Amino acid sequence: MSTTIESGPLKYAQLAPLPPEGEIHLYDFFPKVGDIEIEIGTGRGMFLIERARIASNAYILGIEIKKKWAYKVSQRCAREGIDRVRIVSGDARAILPRISPAMSVRRIYFHFPDPWWKKRHAKRRLFGSDLIKDCLRLLKPGGELFVQTDVEERAREYAACIANFSELFLDADKGLRFENPYGARSNRERRAEEDGIPIFRILAVKSMRASGGDL
Numbered sequence: 001m002s003t004t005i006e007s008g009p010l011k012y013a014q015l016a017p018l019p020p021e022g023e024i025h026l027y028d029f030f031p032k033v034g035d036i037e038i039e040i041g042t043g044r045g046m047f048l049i050e051r052a053r054i055a056s057n058a059y060i061l062g063i064e065i066k067k068k069w070a071y072k073v074s075q076r077c078a079r080e081g082i083d084r085v086r087i088v089s090g091d092a093r094a095i096l097p098r099i100s101p102a103m104s105v106r107r108i109y110f111h112f113p114d115p116w117w118k119k120r121h122a123k124r125r126l127f128g129s130d131l132i133k134d135c136l137r138l139l140k141p142g143g144e145l146f147v148q149t150d151v152e153e154r155a156r157e158y159a160a161c162i163a164n165f166s167e168l169f170l171d172a173d174k175g176l177r178f179e180n181p182y183g184a185r186s187n188r189e190r191r192a193e194e195d196g197i198p199i200f201r202i203l204a205v206k207s208m209r210a211s212g213g214d215l
């Protein structure tokens, strides 16, 4: 029996790649060899695709709440034979806590995670202590947490939030104005660069002595 695919948002709700129910085991997606990376809020997917092309050892999980974009990016990866990328659609705040195993991820990226300017929208923000705890659980010792934004005040808030976690090290000498070290740019990053808008970046490294257990 054939099912009809609706049009518009409903269509994407039906087509978007969803995560499995319950626990999401990374080794069901990716081989144990190689570096597992996670990008939160992949948007139109430019970073993910460029990164997979440049880093031949990287296996990348993208999490994107917008079903349309999750679908389009996953379709593009399939079309272009980019098989080291998986996209799942959903709220990263609900998905990250379900991911296992602990200490299996080499890098976690947040590119321009919070587009809201107004203070009254602060509660909508994605990047904060709860997500950092989830990231810490998943990162390997020596693993990297990267976040970038074009709002300087926000970058300072992110850095202050990260600094509350003794297992994460920020290179204070680096400041917030260093080059993206990953050889790939997100759509928003490229646009900011083209428009001459400064970008503020934070790279935190998980302590080699930290565990992946409850933090």
Ligand SMILES: C[S@@+](CC[C@H](N)C(=O)[O-])C[C@H]1O[C@@H](n2cnc3c(N)ncnc32)[C@H](O)[C@@H]1O
Residues within 6 Å of the ligand: 040, 041, 042, 043, 044, 063, 064, 065, 066, 069, 090, 091, 092, 093, 110, 111, 112, 113, 114, 115, 126, 186, 187, 188, 189
């Ligand atoms: C400002 S856009 C940046 C998109 C992309 N990272 C870039 O730099 O071009 C923020 C992205 O995060 C996604 N997003 C927002 N909240 C999210 C959440 N709770 N879980 C997953 N993705 C989320 C949005 O749908 C959007 O694609």
